[in-house]
Amino acid sequence: MKKITREMKKLKIFFKENFNIKKLTSFKIGGKVELFVKVKSISELLNVLKIIKKYNKKWLVLGNMTNVLISDKKIRKVIIVLDGIFKEIFIKDERVLYAGGATKISELTDFFIKNNIGGMEFMAGIPGTLGGAIFMNAGAFGENIGNHIKNIYTITPGLKYKIIPNNGKIFGYRESVFQNNRYIIIGTDIYYKKEKRCIIKKQINKILQLRQKKHPYEYPSAGSFFKNSKEYSAGKLIEKAGLKGFKTGKAEISQKHANFIINKGGAKFSDVIKLSNLIKSKVYEKFKIKLKEEVRKII
Numbered sequence: 699m700k701k702i703t704r705e706m707k708k709l710k711i712f713f714k715e716n717f718n719i720k721k722l723t724s725f726k727i728g729g730k731v732e733l734f735v736k737v738k739s740i741s742e743l744l745n746v747l748k749i750i751k752k753y754n755k756k757w758l759v760l761g762n763m764t765n766v767l768i769s770d771k772k773i774r775k776v777i778i779v780l781d782g783i784f785k786e787i788f789i790k791d792e793r794v795l796y797a798g799g800a801t802k803i804s805e806l807t808d809f810f811i812k813n814n815i816g817g818m819e820f821m822a823g824i825p826g827t828l829g830g831a832i833f834m835n836a837g838a839f840g841e842n843i844g845n846h847i848k849n850i851y852t853i854t855p856g857l858k859y860k861i862i863p864n865n866g867k868i869f870g871y872r873e874s875v876f877q878n879n880r881y882i883i884i885g886t887d888i889y890y891k892k893e894k895r896c897i898i899k900k901q902i903n904k905i906l907q908l909r910q911k912k913h914p915y916e917y918p919s920a921g922s923f924f925k926n927s928k929e930y931s932a933g934k935l936i937e938k939a940g941l942k943g944f945k946t947g948k949a950e951i952s953q954k955h956a957n958f959i960i961n962k963g964g965a966k967f968s969d970v971i972k973l974s975n976l977i978k979s980k981v982y983e984k985f986k987i988k989l990k991e992e993v994r995k996i997i
């Protein structure tokens with residue numbers, strides 16, 4: 699690691715060794731990361747990837763860490779977070795705008811309000827970044843971000859710049875091709891339409907209120923733990939299996955929304971894993987349905 703950090707220091711790249719990642723995650727769970735790096739430009743990103751490859755280290759790009767459950771054992775990886783130029787947002791023409799992969803959904807929503815852009819109010823309140831949202835094909839209220847994307851700008855693991863057009867085949871329910879190819883999402887072109895500001899604001903407020911009512915925001919979590927499907931709502935199945943309020947250590951199945959595993963203070967990675975295994979086995983026992991995790995485990 700010394701050789702890696704020496705090279706990064708020379709290039710003035712921001713890094714922290716043995717960085718405790720817990721406080722950055724929405725779940726407030728996670729251990730020490732061998733190396734945590736923030737990159738502000740494409741050249742910094744490419745330089746970091748070159749150094750990591752040279753020394754054969756494992757790496758992972760993270761966004762706002764709102765859909766991850768990170769192990770509390772040492773993470774022997776370089777965690778890369780995008781910043782700086784990757785937060786840019788601008789209007790390209792009368793149909794398309796560009797936003798960088800590190801843009802927070804809340805920043806995007808503010809931009810929509812400021813620029814009278816409608817049609818994507820359903821994203822309001824999702825606490826991640828655009829990169830994470832594309833990777834997960836995030837969405838709510840029957841809509842998802844994939845339906846609004848024109849192109850995705852990426853860096854491949856082979857360090858090539860590649861534009862991926864949205865050909866209708868790259869997104870599924872909480873799925874995208876990026877879950878299999880390790881491309882880094884650096885930016886996207888988003889289709890937009892003009893709308894009256896008062897209508898956008900009203901719609902966003904309505905959505906934020908609905909979320910506040912449905913979701914247990916009072917406790918750390920990673921949002922919905924299991925994926926829904928066309929046939930079922932994971933939350934309803936967990937509720938019908940009588941699991942609301944079940945606990946393992948300090949991890950608990952929320953009373954407010956059964957698909958949320960909440961951290962009641964000091965929950966461990968293993969508490970959440972045990973609880974999610976219990977949910978899977980009870981739901982299978984009762985309904986013969988195999989729930990699939992939406993939250994990404996990082997070990």
Ligand SMILES: Cc1cc2nc3c(=O)[nH]c(=O)nc-3n(C[C@H](O)[C@H](O)[C@H](O)COP(=O)(O)OP(=O)(O)OC[C@H]3O[C@@H](n4cnc5c(N)ncnc54)[C@H](O)[C@@H]3O)c2cc1C
Pocket residue numbers: 724758759760761762763764765766780799800823824825826827828829830831832833834835836837838876881882883884913915919920921922994
């Ligand atoms: C209270 C709460 C409510 C939520 N509500 C919703 C909801 O309504 N709908 C919904 O869909 N989700 C919801 N989520 C989950 C989460 O916010 C979304 O999935 C979000 O899009 C994840 O973005 P992120 O930046 O936090 O990604 P992270 O959690 O940091 O990462 C998630 C995955 O994306 C990958 N990734 C992140 N950035 C990049 C990138 N630039 N390039 C390549 N890969 C990348 C990571 O490697 C990781 O595998 C909620 C979460 C919380 C805590």
